[in-house]
Amino acid sequence: MSVNNEFVSREALRAELEGTRMAYHALLDEIPDAAWEHPSGNPAWNIREIAYHMTMAAKNLPLDIKLIRSRRMLTPPAWLFDRLNIIYTRRKARKQTPAKLHVAYDVAHADLLTLLDDLRDGELLLSGNYPNLNANMPGGQHTIAQMFQYVTLHFWEHEVDVRVGLAQFAMNPQLPVPVTTVRKAAPFGVAAAVVAVGAMVAWLLGRERTEDDDE
Numbered sequence: 001m002s003v004n005n006e007f008v009s010r011e012a013l014r015a016e017l018e019g020t021r022m023a024y025h026a027l028l029d030e031i032p033d034a035a036w037e038h039p040s041g042n043p044a045w046n047i048r049e050i051a052y053h054m055t056m057a058a059k060n061l062p063l064d065i066k067l068i069r070s071r072r073m074l075t076p077p078a079w080l081f082d083r084l085n086i087i088y089t090r091r092k093a094r095k096q097t098p099a100k101l102h103v104a105y106d107v108a109h110a111d112l113l114t115l116l117d118d119l120r121d122g123e124l125l126l127s128g129n130y131p132n133l134n135a136n137m138p139g140g141q142h143t144i145a146q147m148f149q150y151v152t153l154h155f156w157e158h159e160v161d162v163r164v165g166l167a168q169f170a171m172n173p174q175l176p177v178p179v180t181t182v183r184k185a186a187p188f189g190v191a192a193a194v195v196a197v198g199a200m201v202a203w204l205l206g207r208e209r210t211e212d213d214d215e
Contacts, residue, residue, distance in 0.1 A: 051101055052089060128141070
């Protein structure tokens with residue numbers, strides 16, 4: 001799946017977001033209590049962590065759109081983003097429960113609909129330079145409409161990871177959780193690394209403040 005390059009109306013985006021919300025809730029309801037700590041299809045996270053991570057696209061979209069509107073989109077290197085994304089998701093997922101995730105997604109979904117309704121005429125076509133961090137959203141110019149669509153793409157990408165984990169759990173509920181190692185980063189200049197880390201930390205802190213306000 002990839003982002004749609006054709007014009008998408010507010011009504012179509014609203015329907016797509018609602019379909020994704022319902023699919024997320026249905027997926028959570030399929031996860032047995034004993035499977036939450038089982039590995040998912042993503043080697044970085046277990047099922048609890050991937051279920052939390054699936055809320056992040058909806059939670060973080062308002063900040064992404066704010067950056068597009070202000071023409072200040074950050075472009076961190078992919079290896080740095082991946083490392084921080086893994087660590088951040090693991091930390092925030094520790095105390096998550098199905099009930100908390102149901103509520104968190106609904107809160108983020110409501111915020112997205114409010115944001116969608118508040119956009120001025122023509123702003124769905126406003127674009128910004130998105131970093132090359134995900135195959136479903138390759139780096140380059142993407143419109144605000146495409147950013148809304150990414151919420152659904154992100155869900156379906158990781159829904160597969162959850163189902164792989166559930167299939168493994170069904171075959172062997174006692175399968176031990178593997179120790180995940182983070183791939184060693186390529187050599188990176190010290191000065192450039194400091195700048196990149198500073199920008200990325202500021203970006204993540206901005207997102208975490210938004211999440212903490214919701215909790």
